[in-house]
Amino acid sequence: MKLTELPDTRGHFGPYGGIFVAETLMAPIEELRQAYEKYIEDPEFLAELDADLQHYVGRPSPIYHAERLSRELGGAQIYLKREDLNHTGAHKVNNTIGQALLARRMGKTRIIAETGAGQHGVATATVAARLGLECIVYMGEVDVARQEANVYRMRLLGAEVRSVSSGSKTLKDALNEAMRDWVANVDNTFYIIGTVAGPHPYPAMVRDFQAVIGREARVQIQDMTGRLPDALVACVGGGSNAIGLFYPFLEDEQVAMVGVEAAGEGLETGHHAAPLCAGQPGVLHGNRTYLMEDPDGQIIETHSISAGLDYPGVGPEHAWLKDSGRATYVAITDEEALEAFHRLTRTEGIIPALESSHAVAQAMKMAPQLSRDQILLVNLSGRGDKDMHTVAAREGLKL
């Protein structure tokens, strides 16, 4: 079977994915699956989505040849897919628009979401405001504290931000809480998951909404350079921006794919968020995938300087791409990501999100090993405005 034909009808990517939820969630998941399968092939729905992506999000996002950075590194040419230029400043909105339009078609009036860095929460609150839908965003207490500006943005947009104080008080706990809300309010509520994780159909649906990134980039890079890139590079937390870029290239065997996880303080310290590089398969949040867990099977707390990568699981399609060898997964430390953050800012005048800085850092490692006529296409998944406080604090400054 071709990689692009996955998942199977019950959401499996090889041994990964699936539907691992309590019976209380089966009915809403089935309702969602039916609606998704119907509308993802409905020309009227797709036209509505395309129009919104063009006029509201500002698509297509350009690709940009980072010439100075490439020259300084002295190897491969680095091209950036500029998802940071989207409305709300990251790739997240591609998916929230799709799911919100689906919610409206299903007659749901209330939107819930989980968020880590706040980017998905902001992207959800944004589309909820535009469509006049009630919006509740669950966010871990730790993330609420480190992403104050995004919390305020969500509130400005009319969303209610609910701080989650259970467990590790981060993204995974926000996801648990959102699932509970969904179970209790299924009649009027649509749960917009922000990444390619969760029970089927979420991993496939979010991928399909994010695949616009790769579809555009595949045409754009050929228009600009006359050929396909040698490698794609994207950061992986849950993995939605990476799968969005990778998916339309899966059948292009000459294009390598590199997913970049957060090595935090270093894989050897245990303080990281790199389940593909240093975890093992298990079951969490409705799917089987690589997880960070202790020897008893309890999910452990993760660490990354970037809240958006701070998640102990990863999308099941990435788990399968890893096992099948189609994609390679590596990890970049907080320090390396920060260095890349500054380097891109100074050489190209583009301030990347700390999440995307992990991908930039990996490209900076790879480029010198390659020749000048080779091409690396990096997904610059978001802009760094939200990270000013984090970066300044690292340097002992308070803004």
Added chain:
Amino acid sequence: MSRIERRFATLREQGRTALIPFITAGDPLKEVTVPLMHKLVEQGADIIELGVPFSDPMADGPVIQRASERALAHHTSLHDVLEMVRAFRETDNDTPVVLMGYLNPIEVMGYKTFAEAAAAAGVDGVLTVDVPPEEGSGFLAALREHGIDPIYLLAPTSTAERIRKLTAAASGFVYYVSLKGVTGAGNLDIAAVADKLAQIRTVTGMPVGVGFGIKDAPTARAMAEIADAVVVGSAIVSRVEQHADDPEAILEDIGNFVGEIREALDQGNGD
């Protein structure tokens, strides 16, 4: 006949509704659990549901989640839980014990190893909240091979087709969650529950337990008239929480509470 089937057969002869209290193993301390299990039996429990702590209990409400956190604070593992069941069995060979939890700790141990160890410890049933039968063929086979009853939840939103599928996979009893929601939520609509139980009974002859939302003697009494078993969870676990630093008070308070529920159930059966 499994221990669970025997217990339900006896209750049916007596015309009584089974009382199934739920506690989280290791909450608030590992050494409280076995004495508490005995106390529950002494006060009228027919089956004990023992929660296996998990870091991310998605289908549970805040009360049960906090119980998991208290148990995990001192690393109550699946091995520890099985050891507690083994210790309980030293003096009680009749009361069925059902483990309730999530798949990941079992997956790490391995299905076969778990099923073998659980059966050896004296576990009678396993309710793994996040494994529908479609995803659990290997797991189900391992449980059956060792004579452990797989217990499944049925929900208000379960379609006729799903009720058939779940009851076909289950043995021992099935567990109807009476509210759309997580454990420990909201109010109970008895008439709606009665309707759904009637629908379930057209499909299966297995006993049907009802849980989620039974918090006091009156709700238990009303439920006794329509259910084969009532599961009381959050109402018990919140009492554990109240006395988290005083194990003796836990035994006394929960003992009294379970006694009251027992009395209410028997009154409900007597009406």
